[in-house]
Amino acid sequence: MTRKDYQLIADCVRRSVQEVRDIYGESNIKDIESHMAVAISMTIRNLQQGLQQDNPNFKPDTFFKACGL
Numbered sequence: 294m295t296r297k298d299y300q301l302i303a304d305c306v307r308r309s310v311q312e313v314r315d316i317y318g319e320s321n322i323k324d325i326e327s328h329m330a331v332a333i334s335m336t337i338r339n340l341q342q343g344l345q346q347d348n349p350n351f352k353p354d355t356f357f358k359a360c361g362l
């Protein structure tokens with residue numbers, strides 16, 4: 294992996310955290326486990342999109358399964 298790859302992953306995680314904050318608001322988070330599950334799903338989705346843009350041969354379904362979901 295290159296710096297570009299690590300930046301892609303970091304950007305995806307950041308977007309996912311921001312999406313959770315936008316949806317639920319920081320002051321309204323009561324059940325952190327359920328919100329973290331949402332954040333993980335969003336992170337995987339964002340990674341799938343980013344990696345597919347970077348590599349047209351990328352297989353999102355294979356990646357999703359590799360993430361254990």
